[in-house]
Amino acid sequence: MTEKTHAYAAHAAKAPLKAFSFTRRAPGPNDVVIDIAFCGICHSDVHQVRDEWGKGTFPMVPGHEIVGSVVAVGDKVQKFKVKDQVGVGCMVDSCKKCRACSDHEEQFCLDGATMTYGSEDKHGEGPTYGGYSTRIVVTEDFVLRLPQNLDLAATAPLLCAGITTYSPLSRFGVTKGQKVAVLGLGGLGHMGVKIARAMGAHVTVLTHSEHKREDAKRLGANEVVVTRDPDALAPLAETFDFILDTVSAKHDYQMYLGLLRYGGAMVLVGLPDAPSEFHAGSLVPKRRILAGSLIGGIKETQEMLDFCSEHNIVSDIELIGASSINDAMDRMVRGEVKYRFVLDCASLAQA
Numbered sequence: 001m002t003e004k005t006h007a008y009a010a011h012a013a014k015a016p017l018k019a020f021s022f023t024r025r026a027p028g029p030n031d032v033v034i035d036i037a038f039c040g041i042c043h044s045d046v047h048q049v050r051d052e053w054g055k056g057t058f059p060m061v062p063g064h065e066i067v068g069s070v071v072a073v074g075d076k077v078q079k080f081k082v083k084d085q086v087g088v089g090c091m092v093d094s095c096k097k098c099r100a101c102s103d104h105e106e107q108f109c110l111d112g113a114t115m116t117y118g119s120e121d122k123h124g125e126g127p128t129y130g131g132y133s134t135r136i137v138v139t140e141d142f143v144l145r146l147p148q149n150l151d152l153a154a155t156a157p158l159l160c161a162g163i164t165t166y167s168p169l170s171r172f173g174v175t176k177g178q179k180v181a182v183l184g185l186g187g188l189g190h191m192g193v194k195i196a197r198a199m200g201a202h203v204t205v206l207t208h209s210e211h212k213r214e215d216a217k218r219l220g221a222n223e224v225v226v227t228r229d230p231d232a233l234a235p236l237a238e239t240f241d242f243i244l245d246t247v248s249a250k251h252d253y254q255m256y257l258g259l260l261r262y263g264g265a266m267v268l269v270g271l272p273d274a275p276s277e278f279h280a281g282s283l284v285p286k287r288r289i290l291a292g293s294l295i296g297g298i299k300e301t302q303e304m305l306d307f308c309s310e311h312n313i314v315s316d317i318e319l320i321g322a323s324s325i326n327d328a329m330d331r332m333v334r335g336e337v338k339y340r341f342v343l344d345c346a347s348l349a350q351a
């Protein structure tokens with residue numbers, strides 16, 4: 001069980017990722033050993049390997065949209081057995097005792113959740129290593145059961161992009177007949193469109209990319225508005241119940257707050273590296289809400305997977321091998337992804 005794990009790592013901020021190998025911990029009684037089949041490439045991976053959020057630890061093995069199959073389980077594992085298809089998202093552990101953990105919101109663990117990569121590993125030395133690798137060992141409470149009816153590679157992005165969009169849509173009670181705008185049609189945005197439609201909402205995509213118009217419709221949008229032309233937004237003033245902002249680069253929040261009806265909410269999930277200003281006057285007179293949202297807890301992630309199973313929702317993916325990772329990240333920054341790159345982890349063993 002302790003053979004070499006093949007991976008791709010960034011060895012310094014902004015350095016291209018290259019082949020790397022290390023050894024995963026020997027499984028403890030509560031651990032599940034997973035051979036990773038596929039791992040999605042999230043824009044958060046790009047932000048972190050380029051150290052755009054600071055505090056990056058290198059070498060860094062990114063990847064937190066992990067799917068694969070169980071190859072061994074510890075003595076005390078109850079929920080999983082060998083050959084089960086499972087997933088791992090952005091977290092691999094938490095204190096399990098604090099108020100947030102008791103509320104099933106482990107992402108807010110007061111002790112600091114152990115993120116899938118770049119966190120201090122409580123079970124070993126050094127940082128945690130993520131899913132751009134062939135194997136991972138995770139305590140069973142942070143392992144997700146995958147639906148049987150969905151394509152495995154296209155399920156991987158649900159583990160971050162899926163839960164990050166499902167959680168705020170669900171928490172803010174998006175439902176049939178509501179008008180929802182999804183800002184930014186990338187990995188998160190395209191999942192947001194599919195999930196909001198499945199919840200019954202009327203969905204408008206707000207994109208700065210003219211060439212995504214047709215795709216947005218194909219993905220389920222009822223309407224598409226290209227935001228490069230500010231006049232195009234004027235007719236949308238005060239029309240939306242909810243706006244999901246998935247944009248990865250600095251942009252003007254105020255421009256979009258005016259599109260909310262009174263009492264409507266705009267939730268930020270995109271995490272640009274630079275701050276942006278807005279005026280209190282774009283919120284106060286209409287009692288609008290501006291909020292943020294971070295992934296989702298493990299219980300809610302399982303709920304999202306079951307929701308996607310019921311509604312047949314997966315990501316639109318482009319499958320790549322290890323040698324294309326750096327190019328894929330560049331293409332993502334240029335907005336050339338349709339709509340999530342997924343790494344075939346078998347290719348890491350040959351790299």
Ligand code: NAP
Pocket residue numbers: 041042043044045047160161164183184185186187188189206207208209212246247248249250251268269270271272293294295332333335337339
């Ligand atoms: P992505 O696939 O690269 O999509 C980002 C989208 O933002 C692009 O497709 C583009 O959409 C839009 N965009 C990019 N640059 C822009 C610019 N200069 N001006 C206006 N729009 C621009 O990224 P992702 O993986 O979906 O991630 C999106 C963001 O969410 C990232 O910041 C990521 O770190 C963050 N994230 C947050 C969480 C959380 O828990 N809150 C979880 C995962 C990711 P259009 O071409 O349609 O305009």
Ligand code: ZN
Pocket residue numbers: 042043044045064160161
């Ligand atoms: Zn992510």
Ligand code: ZN
Pocket residue numbers: 094095096097098099100101108109110111112
């Ligand atoms: Zn906790």
